[in-house]
Amino acid sequence: MERQEIVNKMNSIFCDVFDDDSIKISDNMTSSDIEEWDSLNQITLVVNIEKIFDLKLNLVEIGKLENTGEMIELISRKINP
Amino acid sequence: MTQEKQIIKLKSIKKEIQKGHFTDAFQDLVTLSEQEHDFTLQSRYASLFNSIPSEKLKLKDLRLALLATSTVDHFIDILKFWLAKQGFRVEIFSSPFNTISQTVLNPKSDLYGFAPEFVWIFNNYRDVKLSVPFGASPRECDAAVDIIIKEFVELWDVIRKQSSCHILQNNIDLPNSRIFGNLEGSVGWSQTSLLRKFNLSLALSSRPGVTIFDMDYLSSLFGKNDWHDARYWHYSKHAFSFDASGLVASQAASLIAAGKVGAKKCLILDLDNTLWGGVIGDDGLNGIQLGHGAEGEAFLEFQKYLLALKKRGILLSICSKNEENIASDVFLNHPDMLIQLDDIAVFKANWKNKPDNIRDIAAALNIGLDSIVFIDDNPFERQLVRKILPEVTVVDLPEDPTSFIGAIERGSFFESLAFSNEDSNRNQFYKENTIRSEHQKQFVNLNEFLIDLEMESEVGQVNEQNLSRFTQLINKSNQFHLTTTRYTEAQVRSMINDKMTILRYFCLIDRFGNNGLISALIIKLQPEIFYVDTWVMSCRVFSRGMEEFICSEIISMAKLEKSNFIIGKYIPSKKNKIVSSLYERLGFKLAKTEAGGTTYWELNMKEPLPKFSHTIKRSESKNLSPEN
Numbered sequence: 001m002e003r004q005e006i007v008n009k010m011n012s013i014f015c016d017v018f019d020d021d022s023i024k025i026s027d028n029m030t031s032s033d034i035e036e037w038d039s040l041n042q043i044t045l046v047v048n049i050e051k052i053f054d055l056k057l058n059l060v061e062i063g064k065l066e067n068t069g070e071m072i073e074l075i076s077r078k079i080n081p
Numbered sequence: 082m083t084q085e086k087q088i089i090k091l092k093s094i095k096k097e098i099q100k101g102h103f104t105d106a107f108q109d110l111v112t113l114s115e116q117e118h119d120f121t122l123q124s125r126y127a128s129l130f131n132s133i134p135s136e137k138l139k140l141k142d143l144r145l146a147l148l149a150t151s152t153v154d155h156f157i158d159i160l161k162f163w164l165a166k167q168g169f170r171v172e173i174f175s176s177p178f179n180t181i182s183q184t185v186l187n188p189k190s191d192l193y194g195f196a197p198e199f200v201w202i203f204n205n206y207r208d209v210k211l212s213v214p215f216g217a218s219p220r221e222c223d224a225a226v227d228i229i230i231k232e233f234v235e236l237w238d239v240i241r242k243q244s245s246c247h248i249l250q251n252n253i254d255l256p257n258s259r260i261f262g263n264l265e266g267s268v269g270w271s272q273t274s275l276l277r278k279f280n281l282s283l284a285l286s287s288r289p290g291v292t293i294f295d296m297d298y299l300s301s302l303f304g305k306n307d308w309h310d311a312r313y314w315h316y317s318k319h320a321f322s323f324d325a326s327g328l329v330a331s332q333a334a335s336l337i338a339a340g341k342v343g344a345k346k347c348l349i350l351d352l353d354n355t356l357w358g359g360v361i362g363d364d365g366l367n368g369i370q371l372g373h374g375a376e377g378e379a380f381l382e383f384q385k386y387l388l389a390l391k392k393r394g395i396l397l398s399i400c401s402k403n404e405e406n407i408a409s410d411v412f413l414n415h416p417d418m419l420i421q422l423d424d425i426a427v428f429k430a431n432w433k434n435k436p437d438n439i440r441d442i443a444a445a446l447n448i449g450l451d452s453i454v455f456i457d458d459n460p461f462e463r464q465l466v467r468k469i470l471p472e473v474t475v476v477d478l479p480e481d482p483t484s485f486i487g488a489i490e491r492g493s494f495f496e497s498l499a500f501s502n503e504d505s506n507r508n509q510f511y512k513e514n515t516i517r518s519e520h521q522k523q524f525v526n527l528n529e530f531l532i533d534l535e536m537e538s539e540v541g542q543v544n545e546q547n548l549s550r551f552t553q554l555i556n557k558s559n560q561f562h563l564t565t566t567r568y569t570e571a572q573v574r575s576m577i578n579d580k581m582t583i584l585r586y587f588c589l590i591d592r593f594g595n596n597g598l599i600s601a602l603i604i605k606l607q608p609e610i611f612y613v614d615t616w617v618m619s620c621r622v623f624s625r626g627m628e629e630f631i632c633s634e635i636i637s638m639a640k641l642e643k644s645n646f647i648i649g650k651y652i653p654s655k656k657n658k659i660v661s662s663l664y665e666r667l668g669f670k671l672a673k674t675e676a677g678g679t680t681y682w683e684l685n686m687k688e689p690l691p692k693f694s695h696t697i698k699r700s701e702s703k704n705l706s707p708e709n
Contacts, residue, residue: 056312
């Protein structure tokens with residue numbers, strides 16, 4: 001899967017989870033950029049990512065990520081080993 | 082529905098909500114959502130539901146306290162939605178994570194200030210720490226289980242002393258790991274056996290005001306390997322799979338609804354293709370499927386299931402479009418019929434519309450429409466009942482009779498918080514108290530519903546493609562069959578090119594799909610006379626305006642032929658009473674009555690012709706040329 005395709009899918013996951021179609025994700029985006037991005041929505045995000053990309057994530061690894069860009073890198077590594 | 086279609090539908094629901102069409106949007110959400118849907122969908126249902134101002138929906142208030150030893154925040158939103166599906170606007174109190182004892186034991190805790198109607202103690206297997214030495218004796222195992230059971234019971238008693246709530250107590254969702262492997266199920270002292278014993282003891286210890294919520298059953302139903310996702314336990318203390326949220330929420334909501342508004346009391350059943358395969362009025366006692374063969378066995382199994390429901394106190398009633406004597410004959414004389422007339426609280430077999438019959442049944446039994454579950458194989462009847470009597474629960478019966486039981490089970494209609502002896506005696510009670518109310522007037526206005534059906538009938542000339550279906554319909558129809566004629570396929574084929582015979586078939590399509598070729602007409606042209614030799618129709622589509630539609634068609638054909646009279650004949654048989662007054666209803670005049678009851682009916686084309694109102698759009702088959 002191309003990186004851009006992953007970004008697009010991620011973007012629509014963000015829009016769904018935060019119920020805001022105007023969200024445009026970027027690599028250096030973090031939880032402080034979206035008001036509703038709390039620990040609960042973090043989990044909803046992860047469950048949605050696992051579902052949409054059909055993969056299982058290591059949740060400890062997820063906790064260490066610095067920003068959205070790193071999350072996209074992680075997904076990319078998982079689906080394009 | 083695929084996930085993509087679901088998402089599209091969800092977007093349109095979102096638009097409805099933005100436009101302020103809250104009730105419609107909620108109805109769409111109710112229809113769309115299934116308990117099996119995964120977490121991503123469930124959380125979208127929940128968030129759309131959340132965006133509807135709850136005062137805009139007709140919901141009853143409910144107060145529920147959730148005392149959990151795991152993270153339930155995501156689950157709560159989904160539970161709120163499923164309770165709304167059952168008609169409740171729920172306010173939920175949830176105790177801080179893992180503080181059940183403190184919350185319950187402190188008489189000044191917010192729990193009691195909240196005054197819950199239900200308290201749900203939401204444990205998981207990690208809360209029950211049972212261990213005995215390997216090889217321990219049964220007595221040691223009992224003692225170990227008893228100690229923990231006692232803690233649970235004490236907690237219930239404290240709650241019940243301070244509050245008049247009803248308690249739901251999770252039993253233990255057995256884990257999927259086994260230190261001893263299979264041996265765990267083979268000895269009494271293993272973790273698996275101890276937890277099973279615990280669940281059994283919990284059930285035996287339950288008391289008035291306490292209902293065990295069977296999480297172990299749900300985890301098995303869902304699949305334990307998926308149910309237990311260790312990652313989310315360690316990461317965020319979620320005790321069961323996100324994707325099981327819909328299942329748990331829906332089952333709990335059914336149970337709570339049963340406790341709050343009372344359980345369903347009566348199951349109203351259709352007969353043809355519901356209790357047996359085929360149509361008794363057409364196929365006869367030896368023609369219906371019951372008892373033998375895969376289909377017949379499936380119907381038999383379904384009847385066994387219904388009788389088991391009856392035994393636990395669910396009333397069985399019949400609502401069928403049939404002649405009463407023909408329908409009851411199956412109960413009296415079919416050797417494989419399990420359900421007896423005596424098992425039926427109210428028996429309605431007639432040609433009135435079903436909503437009226439259901440109202441009569443409810444009145445006769447003196448029960449509310451909201452305590453009725455309706456089962457019918459015909460989507461038309463189901464939709465009609467849904468529309469006219471929204472309080473009645475309508476089961477979406479699959480076509481395959483082997484799946485009937487599963488469809489009823491999935492609906493969880495007959496949940497209850499407790500069982501009493503009166504429950505099982507209910508049938509007798511109602512039988513004795515049934516009020517016979519005959520000759521009820523019809524008060525349902527069908528017209529609006531029929532317009533919504535978007536019916537379209539194709540009219541066509543018989544050809545090789547439909548010859549065999551056309552002939553089959555004539556030979557197998559007994560009920561809507563005016564002259565009891567029978568023809569072989571060869572005979573009908575020879576009529577195709579006969580200038581003095583007109584053959585017409587009618588198909589019917591509606592919102593629910595294609596009903597196929599449902600009526601056959603054979604006209605014999607005689608000097609000045611347009612004679613209806615044969616007119617059969619499937620009883621499935623009776624009373625929807627099709628009779629009127631076909632009669633208009635007969636009249637226009639007679640005009641084209643320049644006939645002076647249309648003559649119709651009715652030969653009474655054991656099964657065609659339903660059409661004995663058809664011609665009269667259609668405006669024909671009685672011309673002659675023969676010995677044996679055969680009647681002739683005529684319509685004088687020179688006099689003002691009857692006008693019919695129906696809601697069926699006409700379409701013509703391509704083979705219909707003027708000379709046909």
